Amino acid sequence: MNREQKDYILNFLEQGVRFDGRKLEEYRPIKVERGFSENAEGSAKVTIGNTEVLAGVKLSVDEPYPDTPDGGTMMINVELLPLSNPNFEPGPPGIQAIEIARVVDRGIRESESIDTKKLCIKKGEKVWSILVDICPINDDGNLFDASTLAVVAALQNTKFPSYNGNIVDYKKKTKESLPLRKLPVSCTVIKIDNYFIVDPTPEEEKKIDSRLTVEVEEDGTLCALQKGGDKPLTAEDIDKMVGIGIEKSKELRKFL
Amino acid sequence: MGKLLVENKTIVTPGEELAEGMDFLPAEGTFRDKDKIIASGLGLVNINGRLIKTISMAGRYIPKRGDTIIAKVTDILMSGWILDIASAYSAVLSVKEAKDFIRRDADLTKYYDIDDYIITNIIRVTSQRLVDVSMKGPGLRKLIGGRIIKANSNKVPRIIGKGGSMVSMIKQATECSITVGQNGIVWISGSPEKEIIVVKTIKKIEQEAHISGLTDRIKTFLEKETNKKINIEKVE
Numbered sequence: 001m002n003r004e005q006k007d008y009i010l011n012f013l014e015q016g017v018r019f020d021g022r023k024l025e026e027y028r029p030i031k032v033e034r035g036f037s038e039n040a041e042g043s044a045k046v047t048i049g050n051t052e053v054l055a056g057v058k059l060s061v062d063e064p065y066p067d068t069p070d071g072g073t074m075m076i077n078v079e080l081l082p083l084s085n086p087n088f089e090p091g092p093p094g095i096q097a098i099e100i101a102r103v104v105d106r107g108i109r110e111s112e113s114i115d116t117k118k119l120c121i122k123k124g125e126k127v128w129s130i131l132v133d134i135c136p137i138n139d140d141g142n143l144f145d146a147s148t149l150a151v152v153a154a155l156q157n158t159k160f161p162s163y164n165g166n167i168v169d170y171k172k173k174t175k176e177s178l179p180l181r182k183l184p185v186s187c188t189v190i191k192i193d194n195y196f197i198v199d200p201t202p203e204e205e206k207k208i209d210s211r212l213t214v215e216v217e218e219d220g221t222l223c224a225l226q227k228g229g230d231k232p233l234t235a236e237d238i239d240k241m242v243g244i245g246i247e248k249s250k251e252l253r254k255f256l
Numbered sequence: 257m258g259k260l261l262v263e264n265k266t267i268v269t270p271g272e273e274l275a276e277g278m279d280f281l282p283a284e285g286t287f288r289d290k291d292k293i294i295a296s297g298l299g300l301v302n303i304n305g306r307l308i309k310t311i312s313m314a315g316r317y318i319p320k321r322g323d324t325i326i327a328k329v330t331d332i333l334m335s336g337w338i339l340d341i342a343s344a345y346s347a348v349l350s351v352k353e354a355k356d357f358i359r360r361d362a363d364l365t366k367y368y369d370i371d372d373y374i375i376t377n378i379i380r381v382t383s384q385r386l387v388d389v390s391m392k393g394p395g396l397r398k399l400i401g402g403r404i405i406k407a408n409s410n411k412v413p414r415i416i417g418k419g420g421s422m423v424s425m426i427k428q429a430t431e432c433s434i435t436v437g438q439n440g441i442v443w444i445s446g447s448p449e450k451e452i453i454v455v456k457t458i459k460k461i462e463q464e465a466h467i468s469g470l471t472d473r474i475k476t477f478l479e480k481e482t483n484k485k486i487n488i489e490k491v492e
Contacts, residue, residue: 002371008401012448019403021452 006192006207013195019203025244027199032149032255034157041173042158046150046255048199050140052084055132055150057158061121061168062129072119073129076105076151078136085139085202103226104134104148107184107215111223113155115179121163128160130178141201144213144226145252148186152256155180182217183256184224185249189214189241191233196241198248212238214245218253222246264303268295274308285310313466317343317409317439319387321378326399326437327389329372332364339376339389342406342439347387349376355391373399373443375435402433402445405455407462409440414465415458422461422471429478429486430454453481 009019016023028049037043040056047053064071078101080088088094093101108114119128132154134147155178162172190197191210200208210229217223222242227233233241258277262268274286275293282288285297286308295301299310317325319341327339327347336350351358354367368374375396380388390396407415415436416423427434432446432454444454460477464470475486 002369004400005371008403011401015448017448017452019451020455021449 009204009207010193010195013192013197018197018201020201022199024195024197025248027248027251030149030252030255032153034153039170040154041161041170042154042156042178044150044153044157045137046146046153048140048142048146048149049201050138051142051146052137053143053146053150054135054137055147055154056135057154058131058133059158059161059168060129060131061126061163064120064124064127068116069124070120070127071116072114072127074105074108074114074116074132075130076101076108076132076134078104078134078147080139081135081137084136088139099226099228100143100147101134103144103186103213103215103224104132104151106224106226107148107186108151108155111182111184111215111217111221113152113180113183115181118179130155130158139202141205142188142199144188145186145199148184148215149252149255152183152185156183156256182219182221182223183253184215184217185252185256186213186215186224187245187248187252188212189244189248191229191231191237191241196244198244210237212241212245214242214249216246216249220246260303262301264301266301267299268301268310269298270295274301279306281307283307283309285312312410314408314410317341319343319345319347319378319381319385320438321381323378323438324396325376325378325389325439326404326435326441326443327374327376327439328404329368329370329374332370337364337368339374341387341389342409342441343387345385345387347376347378347389349374349389349391353379353388353390353392355396368398373404373441375399375437375443399435399443402443403451405442405444405458407436407440407442407458409438411462411465412436412438412440414470415442415461417471422474425471425475425486426454426457426478429482429484430457450482453478456481 031047033045036045037056041059042057045054078097080097082088082090158178159173160176162169162174189212190200190208208229209231210233213226215224258279260275261273272295273292280293282293286293287296295310297310297312299312302309327341329337330340331338339347341347376389377393379390430450430453432450435443444451
């Protein structure tokens with residue numbers, strides 16, 4: 001990484017501005033559109049600045065896992081399309097895609113957003129399984145927060161297809177929504193030198209020392225954390241970053 | 257006598273016949289098929305005497321000899337650097353073409369390291385699109401600090417303006433140093449809030465390049481943004 005370019009960014013941060021004129025703890029304009037896809041049971045498109053992420057939810061009837069015979073299942077998958085960023089390669093998911101999928105998955109799983117017991121149709125035999133696909137259409141930084149927001153909005157938008165005990169009719173949607181409870185919101189806080197910023201652009205993402213994705217429930221309870229970047233964080237750093245994350249998540253929650 | 261089939265400054269698509277007869281000559285973006293001149297790219301027709309060319313409105317930069325561009329170092333070779341020139345092709349800067357004499361066993365990263373941006377000049381483009389650049393010449397150097405933005409290379413003439421009038425107006429209004437490469441990469445260095453104005457202005461020029469009265473609009477825009485009167489005589 002180029003030292004001069006980093007110094008130049010730091011000089012900006014010292015004066016409290018970012019390259020695009022934002023303040024350090026300021027998000028770009030956020031927009032959430034629900035029901036983007038007709039064929040998915042639930043979908044949403046989230047734009048944060050120029051970053052665009054689509055999330056789609058499909059429901060199917062499957063066998064439950066042996067350890068939770070009365071619980072529905074959930075799977076989150078991210079595909080980083082080369083369309084969204086020239087650095088993404090087609091093919092099996094790479095480290096970045098897996099990390100985003102796991103962080104989003106963890107937030108939803110650990111906040112117990114979905115009441116999985118209510119997804120059970122017949123104990124040990126049939127449960128609803130939720131499959132969420134995340135597709136960035138344009139990567140202009142901060143895929144973590146955009147993905148979580150898109151998935152939560154898509155889950156809110158989901159309606160069960162009609163099911164007669166034998167086959168699922170995807171053409172007919174019922175009015176029944178998913179059994180949702182507390183919803184997580186994720187805020188990724190970036191540390192560059194001694195500065196903390198949120199909602200990084202790709203330029204800033206290249207120069208981060210460390211990042212911490214903070215996932216927060218409605219009452220401010222933490223439900224998941226993910227640390228990234230090359231440099232370590234001190235306890236005070238984490239304190240501060242979690243504080244920023246909780247504060248900023250209130251802003252993001254308005255879009256749900 | 258040949259016959260023109262299109263008017264000047266109309267938009268043509270690839271394959272469109274532009275002129276008949278041997279009196280006209282094909283230039284950039286056109287080719288000759290028997291006695292006809294045909295467009296090879298989408299763009300505006302420009303007829304200059306007997307020369308017919310099309311000016312493309314979008315697309316990646318096509319390297320041309322003599323262009324001064326801003327390039328990014330992407331790799332280091334045994335005897336030179338590989339540069340990303342925001343084109344479909346990469347360029348090579350050989351140690352022989354570096355500013356100073358470099359000894360054979362020298363560490364090349366000391367001169368230009370990966371991710372550095374440099375202002376450089378294209379000295380050769382072969383038929384196979386191998387691009388050679390040189391650092392020998394006034395103003396060619398490594399860029400330190402500042403920020404890089406990417407603009408459409410086809411709009412570069414608008415950003416620079418007639419005889420550099422547009423870019424010097426922006427410079428005068430914002431007191432930033434600005435370098436515009438022919439490949440659409442722009443380097444800006446100044447105070448944070450002024451740099452943001454420059455970025456906004458360049459985006460505005462890019463969007464409104466085809467609408468006439470551009471200079472006046474940009475002048476009012478800059479005056480509004482900087483709260484300062486711009487003396488256009490001084491610019492020209």
